[in-house]
Amino acid sequence: MTIHTMPAAVLTLDDLLTHWQGHRGLTRRVIEAFPEDALFSFTAAPPMRSFGELAWELQGLTDYCLKGLAQNDWSWQPPQEPDPKDRSALLTAWDAQTPRLAQALPLADPEWLMRKQEMAWGQLSPLETLLYAIDNENHHRGQGYVYLRALGIEPPAFYER
Template structure:
């Protein structure tokens, strides 16, 4: 990086967890009966499936950042159509992210990595995980509105670590 950085690893952790906290609230807002059955615009997937994708991308990306190994992703992991299982996996990953993300050497984010979907910096992969979650969560907002349910405010990111 040939100029001063504008984002610390601590602030990135806070940013990521803040979005994950909001996504958790959106998962919770779905009635159990609709989470894995409803779509506002076929052939779009249900929000339960989209949320499992967000979970999988975040878990893959965290492991890549921490281990610096970027294998082909396992896209056939268990993703039970069960709200409680989804939330339990979500919370376990939240704890892992808190425990592990700041062990990543900051210089790693600038390095190019060869991944299944192309060659990019580790930072690009990391912010992609966050952006992909914002993208699919926002689709969940439309689904909730279509179900007559008010989603949580977009700007509320809940109790997240204090940024550095």
């Protein structure tokens, strides 16, 4: 039995991790669904970025969350060098985050996660920041679905995680 002073809440850290990793797995399948040459060159609506560039943004935002979870450091450092236009480099970086997230998130203190603090984008709780990163991934992945359809490719099923 847990005794605490926090308001009743409904999402456990295990559930949040499963939810997040499920989204990340789906995004990985979308990255894989693109033809190699289209991943970093095609856009369905200029001036939108290619899906490969969007996916590197998602990878960077997950890195930001991992740094915040590990060190409570929420300063934003934009990438120093352009990301490689290379699917295998992207997938290697993506997969390296998976066990790090699985290790870091269950160790987070729930009260700390829910407490607002100064972030790169204003007063937010770590939880709000993580949910924003997940939402941003979902948002851009939905755009990747349009790119795939415009290329005549059936995207992975959205409901499969």
